[in-house]
Amino acid sequence: MDALLFMLFAAIAVVCGINLVIQTHPISSALSLVGVMAALAALYLLLGGEFIAAAQLVVYAGAVMVLFVFVIMLLNAGTERKVKKNPWSQYAGIPMLLLFLGIVAWLVQQMFPYTETVSFGGFTKGGPLEIGRALFTTYLLPFEVTSVLILIAILGAIVLARKEID
């Protein structure tokens, strides 16, 4: 059952990821990205990360993607123009990416033997209680610095997007 669920959601994530890359209209890419994020949230649940799965759905698939779709609609972004590509990048890019992927996959297979497996319920410390405890004890300073980061991001976004006032 675990393997079946993993294969299902991994297939959804990969198909949506490929769709993101090959679609020429930004709105199709954005919807594919929502699919990838929802599938990843289900995989986090299989790995025992309940809080992270909820945050993935709320923050990523909810807030960030709504922002993306909003900007796509606002700018009325259409289909990409066809441009002549450099033949070197056209024919060497995909094989080199596959080479990179092959090397990483091989390294991962070497590092982790098949006996180390993931089973649902094998890790139960991913709930809000444990996350909150770690966040407010061990990781208190990074957590507070994050609030400064968000403040800077808000100010930057307002300064960039405002109308020029004479």
Added chain:
Amino acid sequence: MPPLPLPPAVPISWYLTLSALLFSLGIAGFLFRRSIITVFMSIELMLNAVNLSFVTFSYKLKQVDGHIFSFFVMVVAAAEAAVGLAIILTVFKNRQTLEIDELDSLKN
């Protein structure tokens, strides 16, 4: 039809390989696409792939630290999306284009 030869439990390496696959797709989108918004979404895809390996390692080590890290990655990605989309709006306001090949005023 015989049942699929699936193992009873999923090896950890499969999760990490899926993460590498999604990361490669993000690189491909970042390099091959021409629309600035799609390039930005490919970056988000790469961040998601890294989050998946953080959570997987958290499972392997039976510690919650990986979850905290992917939580921080989410926060940084949200801030980055806000600022980046504001930059895209400003670029579009000044240049009336979303093609990255036309934004070459820093060239030469």
